[in-house]
Amino acid sequence: MKIAVIGAGAAGIMAALRAAPVTQVGGTVSLFEHNQTIGRKLLVTGSGRCNLTNDALDPSLYHCADPEWMASFLDRLGVAELRDWLERLGIPTFKTDDGWYYPLSQSAQSVVEILRERLEEAGILMRVATKVEWFGLKDDQFELKLNWNEQKTVERFDKLVVAAGGMAYPDLGSRGSLFSSLERAGHTIETIIPALGPIYVELGAFKALKGLRFDAVTSIYKDGERLGSTFGNLIVTEKGFNGPGVMNLSHYVGLHPGKELQLQVNFLAPFWEGMAEELADLEKAKGSLRGLLLRALPPKAVDFLMSQAELDPGTPIKGVEGEQLLRLLRVATDNRFKITGAGDFRNSQVTVGGVAVGEVDPLTFESRLVPGLYLVGETNNVAGPCGGFNLHYAFGSGFLAGKHLTSLQNNT
């Protein structure tokens, strides 16, 4: 069996490695990558630490048209299964207190180097610097038009795994160049938009906080309806907000073009429990309001919020008037910013959109329309939040495709 895998990212590398047993019975696995090296996007994941998976994996947390499809995949390949396979490849993992998994080395570079070593050992034919310009079907085989150094050739394969990614961070290699071949093969490509990127807003006076970081709860609203909400660290930028605290919401901007959207930022929510206790009995409370806010926020932010609420910095908690407290809570918990846009593909980490998941089997990742064609990773319309959800899905889908290919060989 001659297998071609297009794309040496997380999904393609894993598919090739898991399909490698076919090489022991006369088959071949060719891994095509148009970058000069494999795993370029993997290298930048998790700020170079490679956040691999997460205890909180749940179908409902993924942007995927069919949560049941996602549930079938996660039931088959959960955190334990992925960690076990990574460990077998020589990538042991550890968990942070909040349930995020990283390689023990805490180095994406180590992960890529180990994967490269495993690919070489497994006899995978690594064809880097080779762009697949298009593919098509001919006589039950897949024809690939290859471009290596402007030398163009056509090669045929029995099975094809498309692991070419989406369109996020095109500088790292994934530019959606094979979506047209997939459409010609009969697949539906659902609207592609950037996700996990910055959100731009009319900051107004909040521009004064540029450069500051906060843990906050943010929510996105359309016509008063809350579309989504997330918690995380965010940074105030020239044009709005960036960081995990808003990235999980950025795709809503692309999903509602031309609609008026608002971003609510609640700076106090993560610390509210402790503060509420202090504010429960105003007569017994000690210290100043400023002091209370300083427990959670930097002085620049506290002074800004107090001035926005028109409160004297020395205002004691004891005896603070209800109206004063309300003003402070309003500016600290219910800031509504008009959204003016979101990051584009160049600064958004993943892609929403791609091959419709209903056209792909979630247990084998074989196309339901074209036998012998496998679609894995970000090429499909699946996108998760920050926290290892996307690498879990990319590695996991590649794993299941490779496993299925191996089982076919065993059955012949």
Ligand SMILES: Cc1cc2nc3c(=O)[nH]c(=O)nc-3n(C[C@H](O)[C@H](O)[C@H](O)COP(=O)(O)OP(=O)(O)OC[C@H]3O[C@@H](n4cnc5c(N)ncnc54)[C@H](O)[C@@H]3O)c2cc1C
């Ligand atoms: C800055 C950043 C940080 C991230 N951090 C994390 C994180 O910590 N945890 C997490 O879970 N997710 C993270 N992600 C998301 C995650 O990296 C992706 O979801 C995942 O890598 C997708 O894997 P993939 O194999 O499907 O696609 P890709 O990694 O995009 O791989 C596709 C490969 O196919 C190649 N290719 C494309 N077209 C062709 C062609 N025609 N011919 C030949 N080769 C082709 C590309 O060059 C590329 O190497 C991050 C993303 C970015 C950009």
